[in-house]
Amino acid sequence: MPAEVLSYFLKNSDRRLRLTFQVVLQCAPFLKGLKVSCVISLEEVLYGELAELLRDTGIKYHRLSCLEGKCLVLFYRPAELERYLDSPKIRSLLREYGYDNMNLDGMFCRLCSRIRDFAKQGMGFPHEIGIFLGYPADDVKGFIENEGRRYLMIGYWKVYSDLTRARMIFKEYDRAKNCAVNEFITGKSIREIAV
DSSP states (O other): OOHHHHHHHHTOSOHHHHHHHHHHHHHHHHHTTSSSEEEEEEEHHHHTTHHHHTTTSSOEEEEEEEETTEEEEEEEOHHHHHHHHTSHHHHHHHHTTTOOSOOHHHHHHHHHHHHHHHHHTTOOOOTTHHHHTTOOHHHHHHHHHTTTOSOSEESSSEEOSOHHHHHHHHHHHHHHHHHHHHHHHTTOOHHHHOO
């Protein structure tokens, strides 16, 4: 996509247009049903626009943090995210980080608290956030064990296992992004773009 197109939408004075484009661009694999969730950082003044933007889509959102005029927001479809987080391998990994016997709201509360604690200490994000984003459990564990180094490939996440599968997923995500952005440019709404 030409840089001029990106710049036009991301710097547009129409706040709603700018927000919609940001969600389409950054959440395309999620909108197209390829991911269980996504996270974006958006201007705090735009946060209030999300309810109307996502109305009638089945998509929910949760503010994970807000700092210096920016909000970190997780988008998800509740049933899909709950089913994913309840799988044995994921549940086991989450337990290691204190997410034991919690429903989704409890997990969000814990994640928000950990994000806040990490931010206060200048440590970035708690690494288990990758679990909430649907990254493969082996890659989340690999990232933690290798402290973000010695990865096989970097793309939508750092890959530590199953390089072939990750490449295929990244290509699907790229196709989803092109598709979603093209649909947006031709006038489709979030409700029409999201599957």
